[in-house]
Each structure stands twice: as C-alpha cells, then as structure tokens.
Amino acid sequence: MDVLFMVLSFVALTNGATELLKNPDFESTSFSGNWVCKSCVVSSSTDSFHGNLSAIISQRQHTLSGLAQTIHVSPGNRYVFRAHVKLLNMARGRMFHDVKVFVKETIHGHDQQLDFADSPMVRTDSGWVEVGIDFQVPNNVQQVNIKLQIDEPGVNYLVDSASFRLLPYDANWKAEANARINSIRKAPITVNLHNLHGSGYQVEIQQTRSKFAFGSAVSATKIVDSSQHAYQQFFYDNFEWSVLENALKWRQIESDSIFALEDTRDPFTTTGHPNMDKPMTAVNALRAKGVKVRGHNMFWGTHIPDWINGLGQSTLIQTMHTHINDVISRTRGSLEHWDVYNENLHGMFFENHTGHANITMEMFNWIHQAEPGVKLFLNEFAVASRGRMTTAYKQQAVGLKNAGVPLYGIGIQCHTNSHLDITSLKYRLDKIAEAGLPIWITEFTVDEADEGLKADALENMMTLFMSHPAVEGVLLWGFWDGNIHKHNAALATGSNVQPNAAGRRYQQLFHQTWRTHVTKSVTGSIVHATGFMGDYTLNIKHNGHTVKTQNFTLDKGGNTVTVNL
Incomplete structure (x- = not known):
C-alpha cells in the first residue's frame, strides 16, 4: 500500500x-x-x-x-x-x-x-x-x-x-499495527539456484541489518573507554544507529577546548578554538563497527556558549558560519544526519539575537552548502508525549518544506512513561506526518519504575512506531542506568550492564520479532521467502556444509537473488 x-x-x-x-x-x-x-x-x-x-x-x-x-x-x-x-x-x-x-x-x-x-x-x-x-x-x-x-x-x-x-479509541490497534508492519516493513525474497547437483540442499537467509533504524544515544567517553567493555558490548549487540548524547553540542566542544588547554577560565563564558577530538574519536570508533551516527546538534536555542550572548547581530551570524565550518570540517562524511536547530519552538535565541525571523531556514541552507550529502532534521519535544505543540511543529515543517529548504526529516523526542495513551500518540504521529516528510523518533525513553509496566509500554510504543509508514527509525536516549538522564528509563542495569525486563523485551523485538532468519530445504531451483527489509547473508548448504555465501539487500519491491553453484 x-x-x-x-x-x-x-x-x-x-x-x-x-x-x-x-x-x-x-x-x-x-x-x-x-x-x-x-x-x-x-x-x-x-x-x-x-x-x-x-x-x-x-x-x-x-x-x-x-x-x-x-x-x-x-x-x-x-x-x-x-x-x-x-x-x-x-x-x-x-x-x-x-x-x-x-x-x-x-x-x-x-x-x-x-x-x-x-x-x-x-x-x-x-x-x-x-x-x-x-x-x-x-x-x-x-x-x-x-x-x-x-x-x-x-x-x-x-x-x-x-x-x-x-478521537475514538481503537481496541484492535495492536493487531492493526502488526498487520501494517507486515505490509510496509517486509518484502518478498526469491532465490534462483543454478547448477544444482543432486539433493540435500538448504538455503539459510539471515538478516544482518535492519532498514528500519534501531539505535541509542551513547556517551562519547564510555564508548571508547577500555574499562567500559560491558557498556560497549551491550550497545554493539543491540543497536545499529547511534547519536552522541552531548559531545557534538556547541557548548560542549567549546568547553572541551578550554579544558584541553588546561585553562582556568570559565569554559562556558570564554571562547576558545573548538575541540572536536572527543566526539570524533567516538564517531570513528562507532563507524569502524558499522554503526551509523546522527549529529546532535549544530544549534540549540536554549543551550549556547554564554560568550555569544553579547555579540552584535552581524557578528553573531558570522560566528554561526564559523561554527558550522569548524564542525563540518571535522565531521564531513562521518555523520548521516544533523539536528540543525534543536527545540527552536521552545527557545528562539537565534531569531531574537540576529533579528532574522527566518534564521532557521538560513541554518538549513548554510549546513547544506557546507555538506550537501548529510540529511538535515528538525528536532523537538512536547510534540508526541504531549499535544501542546504537535500542530505547530507540523506547521513549521510544512513552512520549511514549502520554502524549498533542504529539510529531510522531522525528529520527534518522545520522553514519556507507561501512562502515555496509544490513541493520543498515534494521533500526534499522524498529525506530524501530514507534513509529508520522514519521521525519526530521535530520543525515546519510558521513565517507569515498575519494570513490567515499562516493558509493556516500550513494546506498545515501539510497535506503533514500527507500524507507522512515515517513521524510519527509533533511537533510545540511553540504555544503561550508569549513564542515562532518567534512571528509571534504563533497559540495562549494574556494572555488568545486564538487561532488565524492558531490556529483554527490546532484545526480543530487535533480534527476533522484527528480524528475519529463515532456513528452507531446496525442492526445486527456486526458493521463495518474505523478510524484513535490510541487509542479508545468504548461505547455501549441501548436506550440512556451506558451499556458497552471498550478500544482498532487501528493499521495497523485493529482491531476486541468483546463485550460481
């Protein structure tokens, strides 16, 4: 459909x-x-x-x-x-x-x-x-x-x-959501086998990566710290996308610059040259493991280096250009996305201090000019977990889109608990989807002390996200109680980073429910299957021994894989 x-x-x-x-x-x-x-x-x-x-x-x-x-x-x-x-x-x-x-x-x-x-x-x-x-x-x-x-x-x-x-409640929402998942997230696989010799062949179709993005925020320090093996192992075992929680934010890279120089000045009020070493070490480590990385964030209207407060309008605009160039010169080709102007409906610092009502449009254009290949996003809260700015957010996206701004997608922060009503959440997703742009759940947490309630709520919301045709991915805002903003939102706990009930539910969804692993005996020269879209490894076995391995990608419309033995 x-x-x-x-x-x-x-x-x-x-x-x-x-x-x-x-x-x-x-x-x-x-x-x-x-x-x-x-x-x-x-x-x-x-x-x-x-x-x-x-x-x-x-x-x-x-x-x-x-x-x-x-x-x-x-x-x-x-x-x-x-x-x-x-x-x-x-x-x-x-x-x-x-x-x-x-x-x-x-x-x-x-x-x-x-x-x-x-x-x-x-x-x-x-x-x-x-x-x-x-x-x-x-x-x-x-x-x-x-x-x-x-x-x-x-x-x-x-x-x-x-x-x-x-707004009517739909008692069958989950069955309908699972039906949509099968419709929009799966595609047919056809394997054509040539030069078969005799019988005893098997086809193993193993998904190695999902097209739908499953990810989490990570600590730039812990993801490369040799003493944090358990933290790293849990992340790499359970996620394919990442975002650095803080290390790419303007305020942080300025403070890291001061600390790197062992300067005693206040890192939030005195400018230095931005220090990108910490975030780039983490980004390179993640990419080396095959993990894709989002950039969060280039600008943020409520969290800025204090030293830019006193700048005049023209000086501030030039400083913004310098910031973009400083960052992109280090990150170019390494990031999939950028959150361009974080939470600007809640904090319009750059509009007020530059005098430019359309400064958001300019930010998108400047970053696009600096790196045309990176996908650019809005990112906002209180638009899914609450309905306070849902319609305003859709309108902002429509305005940017209609103005020809290079806006790829809409980022939704969904920090919530087990009481968030699915009917309301679905309505808000639908409303934002009216903008006609891809949606990413860029920050997702279920803050709930009761592990059973948290597991059920996480499954329900993840199912809704997975079933929505506009949503392309979900990134948790942390997963371990040793490094997470909301302690009760953790999926894993303790020094060994062991999954709790919600963590095990997430693992079941990621590794089993929404993952394809198919083994079929070959009775002819053609094998048919259906799988979740993503990357695959195809193994052909003869009497239990692997005789051919081939990789392929499954997308909309399916894929026909020809294997010559």
Whole structure:
C-alpha cells in the first residue's frame, strides 16, 4: 500500500467522527448560539481558508480577549480541536506571535484550565496557519470551552475551518499495527539456484541489518573507554544507529577546548578554538563497527556558549558560519544526519539575537552548502508525549518544506512513561506526518519504575512506531542506568550492564520479532521467502556444509537473488 495513502487514511479516521462545533466553517454570518467573542468583536470576512467566509476578530480589549465556543462532551473521552488562523497585523516590536488554544472546564461556576497548546512562531506572512490540540476530558466534566487567544490585544486575526471531534479509541490497534508492519516493513525474497547437483540442499537467509533504524544515544567517553567493555558490548549487540548524547553540542566542544588547554577560565563564558577530538574519536570508533551516527546538534536555542550572548547581530551570524565550518570540517562524511536547530519552538535565541525571523531556514541552507550529502532534521519535544505543540511543529515543517529548504526529516523526542495513551500518540504521529516528510523518533525513553509496566509500554510504543509508514527509525536516549538522564528509563542495569525486563523485551523485538532468519530445504531451483527489509547473508548448504555465501539487500519491491553453484 502507498505510504502517503496510508498516512492520509489514518487522518480520515479522525475526520470521519461527528462534528461537534456549531458553525465550524463560519459560513453563517450569525454567531448567535455558536461562537462568542470575549471582550472583542467577531464579524464575517470574505478572506477564507475554505468555503466563502471566515470570522474576523477585532477590537480586542485585553490579553484574554478571543474567540470561543462551549461544547458538550462525554466524560473520559478524548477529543481533537483544530482551526485555521491568519494574522492581519503584528504588534509593534514583535517578530512572532503565539496563537494559543485554551481548553477550560466549568465546575461549580468556576473556570479551570484543562489544557492548552502553543503555536509560537506565527507572523502575518505565514498566511493561514493550522492551530490545534488533542486532550482527554476528566470523568466529571460534561462540557468544555475552547478559546483562541493572542496575548497582544492590538493584533486582529481571521479564523476559519474549525473542527471539534471525538478521537475514538481503537481496541484492535495492536493487531492493526502488526498487520501494517507486515505490509510496509517486509518484502518478498526469491532465490534462483543454478547448477544444482543432486539433493540435500538448504538455503539459510539471515538478516544482518535492519532498514528500519534501531539505535541509542551513547556517551562519547564510555564508548571508547577500555574499562567500559560491558557498556560497549551491550550497545554493539543491540543497536545499529547511534547519536552522541552531548559531545557534538556547541557548548560542549567549546568547553572541551578550554579544558584541553588546561585553562582556568570559565569554559562556558570564554571562547576558545573548538575541540572536536572527543566526539570524533567516538564517531570513528562507532563507524569502524558499522554503526551509523546522527549529529546532535549544530544549534540549540536554549543551550549556547554564554560568550555569544553579547555579540552584535552581524557578528553573531558570522560566528554561526564559523561554527558550522569548524564542525563540518571535522565531521564531513562521518555523520548521516544533523539536528540543525534543536527545540527552536521552545527557545528562539537565534531569531531574537540576529533579528532574522527566518534564521532557521538560513541554518538549513548554510549546513547544506557546507555538506550537501548529510540529511538535515528538525528536532523537538512536547510534540508526541504531549499535544501542546504537535500542530505547530507540523506547521513549521510544512513552512520549511514549502520554502524549498533542504529539510529531510522531522525528529520527534518522545520522553514519556507507561501512562502515555496509544490513541493520543498515534494521533500526534499522524498529525506530524501530514507534513509529508520522514519521521525519526530521535530520543525515546519510558521513565517507569515498575519494570513490567515499562516493558509493556516500550513494546506498545515501539510497535506503533514500527507500524507507522512515515517513521524510519527509533533511537533510545540511553540504555544503561550508569549513564542515562532518567534512571528509571534504563533497559540495562549494574556494572555488568545486564538487561532488565524492558531490556529483554527490546532484545526480543530487535533480534527476533522484527528480524528475519529463515532456513528452507531446496525442492526445486527456486526458493521463495518474505523478510524484513535490510541487509542479508545468504548461505547455501549441501548436506550440512556451506558451499556458497552471498550478500544482498532487501528493499521495497523485493529482491531476486541468483546463485550460481
């Protein structure tokens, strides 16, 4: 089945639910009994996203002024709200505006906030922007109020094509996910055998590498430390992709430079020449073992060397160019990916300090020019484990893609626990997949003290990721309790790095459930099989002795392997 069709079919499931908003498309010019504009004026406009009319929100009196509607809901259920918004003007001195969606409940006459979502990078030149949120209604709530809000009261805006629908729970989700895995992750194998002599032949088809990426973050120090053999062995036995947890970050390579010079200056406030020795030693060791490495990260708006804070706009831009050139000159040809601007929806340092609203686009273009072959990513949190910025993240990816920026894929950080609802997680993946770009789960942890709950949650989420047609890989954010940000997220524990229940569940998925090992007796000259896409070794045995070994790669459409004996 076509991947894009599958993604769109997922979305259609939600869109097929009954619309609960009144006048959702604003085609009626009467707002009585449907939309309420709190401390503002709502009227009709012919500038529409869909249909003939939209709503124009003006004469806002204060920060809390905004368009709202109250909807009757069923307690305990999950719902999705979305709308399309277009800013008509910008407040003085503002580069962006944050369009917020608030979900409130009314209990005993008092409003209480249930949830909210942000779209923090909206401008007039953004045109129509989708905003939205998914959330669960508490068991004691039967109606909620949805409100759109922009903090600056002088900003007028349009709203169109709104929707509020039930997000239905699918009790058969796992069976459906496993069916999708068999459909989109496997392909047919045909082995043509020539010059057989007699009987007693066997074909062994052994997968040696998965096309779907299974990886983990690693410590740049421990992965090359001769005293950390157990740590290294667990990693190399169970993962095929890696990312250095910290060692390639700008702040770290500057501090390593100072320490390498045995300087007593503050490593975070004084610039030195970047020291790339530690990360490159680790990268080279990983690649020597056949492990592919992601680059994390070139820029990060909330974690920067402090010395760049005082730079003027033009000096900062030049410093950014220098940083890219310094890093790429050492990493060129060694990394598969770069996270270009980490978590920029949560920290827009470079926009604010350069004065360039489109600096993210420039970052992608600069890195692409420095190394055209590396795949470039966004990377963000609170877009899968929470729904706060899911829609905003999709919109950012769509904007970069439509602008022709060399954006390969969308990185999703999913730091969660066993309570993350699969229905919500699937919706968020589907929403981000609407951008039409590959998705990588770049940072995945299940922070859970109960090992049984952690194992089950890890299996369920990994199954969902593996089954989603847009997802190309999953990297854990660490695996050992001796080197991991969240101790209860570890898959292995103790000085011998022994797998716990969650670790054993992961190993079962990686080595058995989603791995192909087939042995077939030869009864003719053609052998048929089906396998997970990836790299393979084919062994032909005659009366138990290997007489031919051949390697091949299995991708979409399958592979026919011809063996001459």
